[in-house]
Amino acid sequence: MEINLKNVWHSYDGSTFVLRNIDLLFRNSGVYLIVGPNGSGKTTLLKITSLIIKPSRGENIINGKSFWSLDERERENLRSNIIYVHDKPILVRGNVRHNLELGMKLKKKRDRTLIEYYIDRYKLRDLERKSANKLSAGQAKVITLIRALSLKPEVLILDEPFTFLDSQRSEMLIEDIEDIVEKEKGLVIIATHYMYKELKEISTQQIEIINGEIQRTQQ
Amino acid sequence: MVESIFSVTLRSLYISSAASFFAFISAVILSLIASRAEKKKADAILGIFEALVGIPTTAIGLLIYMLLFPGGPLGSLRILYTPLAIIIGEIFVALPIAYTTMFRHFQSLRGTMRELVLSLGVPEKHTSSILLRELSPVLVSSYLTSFSRAIGELGVALIAGGGIEGYTNVLTTAIAIQSSIGNYEYAIWLGLILIFMTIVLTLLLKFIGEYLIWK
Numbered sequence: 001m002e003i004n005l006k007n008v009w010h011s012y013d014g015s016t017f018v019l020r021n022i023d024l025l026f027r028n029s030g031v032y033l034i035v036g037p038n039g040s041g042k043t044t045l046l047k048i049t050s051l052i053i054k055p056s057r058g059e060n061i062i063n064g065k066s067f068w069s070l071d072e073r074e075r076e077n078l079r080s081n082i083i084y085v086h087d088k089p090i091l092v093r094g095n096v097r098h099n100l101e102l103g104m105k106l107k108k109k110r111d112r113t114l115i116e117y118y119i120d121r122y123k124l125r126d127l128e129r130k131s132a133n134k135l136s137a138g139q140a141k142v143i144t145l146i147r148a149l150s151l152k153p154e155v156l157i158l159d160e161p162f163t164f165l166d167s168q169r170s171e172m173l174i175e176d177i178e179d180i181v182e183k184e185k186g187l188v189i190i191a192t193h194y195m196y197k198e199l200k201e202i203s204t205q206q207i208e209i210i211n212g213e214i215q216r217t218q219q
Numbered sequence: 220m221v222e223s224i225f226s227v228t229l230r231s232l233y234i235s236s237a238a239s240f241f242a243f244i245s246a247v248i249l250s251l252i253a254s255r256a257e258k259k260k261a262d263a264i265l266g267i268f269e270a271l272v273g274i275p276t277t278a279i280g281l282l283i284y285m286l287l288f289p290g291g292p293l294g295s296l297r298i299l300y301t302p303l304a305i306i307i308g309e310i311f312v313a314l315p316i317a318y319t320t321m322f323r324h325f326q327s328l329r330g331t332m333r334e335l336v337l338s339l340g341v342p343e344k345h346t347s348s349i350l351l352r353e354l355s356p357v358l359v360s361s362y363l364t365s366f367s368r369a370i371g372e373l374g375v376a377l378i379a380g381g382g383i384e385g386y387t388n389v390l391t392t393a394i395a396i397q398s399s400i401g402n403y404e405y406a407i408w409l410g411l412i413l414i415f416m417t418i419v420l421t422l423l424l425k426f427i428g429e430y431l432i433w434k
Contacts, residue, residue, distance in 0.1 A: 052337045076342045084338040090331060093353050103339040106349075153340065 001063060001081055001154045001187060002028055003049055008058035010044055018044050019212045022058070026155075026189060030204030031181055034191040041212040042191040043087060043159055049189060050084035050157045051075070080107070083153035087160040087191075089140035091132040096124065099132050099143050103151045111150065118146040122169060138164040149176055155187045156180060162194040174198050221397065221405060222384045228412055231389040234302050235370035238309030239317070242369070243362045245310070246317035251347055254325040265322055271315035276308075276374030283308040283379040300381040305389070308375030313365035321361040324354050363421050370417060 008022040018041045026032055026049070036042050047053040048060060051067055060067045062078050070078070083103070091099050100119070104110045119125055122142050127135070135143070141164045148156060156177075162170045174196060180186040181202065192199070200206075208215040253261045285291055287299040298304050332350045336343060351358070373391040376382065382392035390413045398406040 047334075050338065052334055079337065079342075080340040083340050086334070086338065090335045090338075092332075092335070092349060093355065103341070106336070106339060106341040106345050147339070151340065 001078075002026065003155065003187070004059075004061040005045075005049065005055075006059045006061060008048060008055045008060070010041075010048060010053070010055045010057075014056075017056075017212060019048070019055070022214060024049075024207065024214070026187055027204070029181055029185045029187055031177060031199070031202050032187075032189045033195075033199065033203045033206045034189065034209060035193075035195070035206060036191075036209040036215075040209045042209055045209060046084065046157050046159050046189065046191055050082050051079050052084060081154040082157065083148045083151050083155070084157040085144050085148045085159060085161060087163065089137070089144040091135070091140055091143060093132065095129050095131055096127045096135070096139075096143055097129065100147055100150065103147050107151070109151075114150050114152075115146075118150055121172060122146060136164075138166065138169075141165060142169060145173060149180075152184065153186065154184075155189070157189045159191050160193065161190060162192055162196070170194070170196065171198070174202075178202050221402065222388055222393070224405075224408055224412065226385070227388055227390055227393045227409065228416070230302070230387075231370060231391075231413075232416070234305050234376075234389055235309065235366060238306045239313045239362060239366040239369045241306070242310045242313035242317050242365050243358075245314055246321060246361065246365070247351070247358070249318055250322045250325040251350075253322060254329040254350075258326075261322075261326060265319065268315045268318045268322075272319055274315075276312050276372040277378065278374070279308055279311050280374040280376075280378030283311070283375060287379065299379065300383060300387060302380070302387055305376050305380040305387060308379045309369040309372060312372050312375055313369045316368050317361050317365035320364050321354070321357055324357045325350065328353060359424055359427075363424055366420065367417050370413065 003026040005022050005024045008019060009017055010019040011017045022045065034042050034045065044053065048055050051060065051062075054068050065074075065078075067075060067078060092102060100115055101110065104115070119128065124142065124146070127139060132140070132143070141161075145158075145161060161173060165173065177188050177190075177199075180188055190199070204219070206218045208217070253264050256264075283304060284299065286293045287296065287304055288294055289299075329346065329350055332353060333343060333346045336346045336349060371391065373395060376387070376389050376392045377395065380387035380389065380392065382388050382396050388396075390409050394406045394409045394413070397403075397409070
């Protein structure tokens with residue numbers, strides 16, 4: 001899936017623009033890193049790329065089609081391939097297992113084997129029946145990441161995925177990201193403050209954003 | 220010979236449960252619609268309902284009476300002084316409180332749940348079901364508040380229901396009528412039952428809602 005942001009501007013209140021004149025091309029496969037200080041517009045950029053927010057100006061072109069001019073059905077089709085993980089984990093009422101399977105349940109594509117695999121891989125077996133509101137920030141973050149990974153998306157967009165994660169789980173996540181790109185030929189876009197060496201090595205492009213504008217891109 | 224306490228209690232439960240159920244369902248539907256509306260419009264609707272919470276039940280009873288009396292616009296329905304008349308009136312009594320206790324929660328959580336649904340690549344239409352599940356304790360509490368308001372009101376039951384023994388007599392009308400004729404012992408028993416029932420039902424439903432269904 002190719003995502004092309006063309007001359008994108010965005011404002012939440014109609015007067016102050018948090019994104020200005022963004023032109024970016026995310027090709028079919030690869031890891032794109034977005035870096036920049038707090039408040040630079042990274043999250044807004046990711047939400048626009050994830051098709052959650054409609055930009056105030058400009059176009060979001062997915063596989064050559066201007067997304068926001070498509071009809072609802074086509075939009076739902078395209079959107080179903082893009083999964084976004086928030087920087088602050090959003091969990092729902094219920095236990096860990098319910099939260100892990102939430103995406104699959106809603107999409108009516110349950111794959112218990114895959115969930116079991118991630119539960120073992122990220123050592124969550126003891127937490128499976130624990131209520132989601134009793135989790136630590138790190139545990140909640142892992143749940144939202146696994147929930148996204150288990151959907152096997154064509155495009156995975158991660159907002160600060162390493163915040164709250166211990167080093168062991170961060171390394172596992174980088175390996176999983178590598179798998180998505182190399183084995184599944186997927187696209188992963190990550191906004192992060194933690195620039196791991198391994199992550200840098202596998203990245204296709206690094207994009208620096210400051211005050212809502214792209215400062216530089218580096219291959 | 221006065222009517223048995225058991226049959227008055229049973230009638231009270233049936234009428235108030237029906238009224239609070241319809242009020243609750245209406246409040247949920249209204250909240251789902253209003254939470255999608257522009258904030259200014261939603262706040263204006265909420266303001267109206269907040270004002271309606273304080274309206275005396277006797278005023279609502281009078282309004283229902285005027286609508287349903289034989290010469291009134293809905294007089295041909297012949298439902299004045301029937302349990303149905305009380306149910307209709309109590310819906311209006313319970314609806315504002317049900318709506319005001321749940322709407323703010325719908326408003327504050329809808330955006331987050333919408334983002335969650337979209338972030339999982341799922342159609343936006345699934346937002347409502349996730350939102351309702353997420354707000355289940357609020358909904359239980361809101362239902363209980365509307366039930367308490369319905370079962371404890373007197374104005375509608377007396378004016379639109381008439382307190383007819385064996386037919387429209389409910390706990391509050393029975394208390395009022397019996398204490399006015401000096402039958403204090405009977406009235407006190409009814410009062411105690413009303414208080415006991417409200418407390419037990421509240422605790423029971425809260426427990427079910429919080430711990431058994433959703434945890």
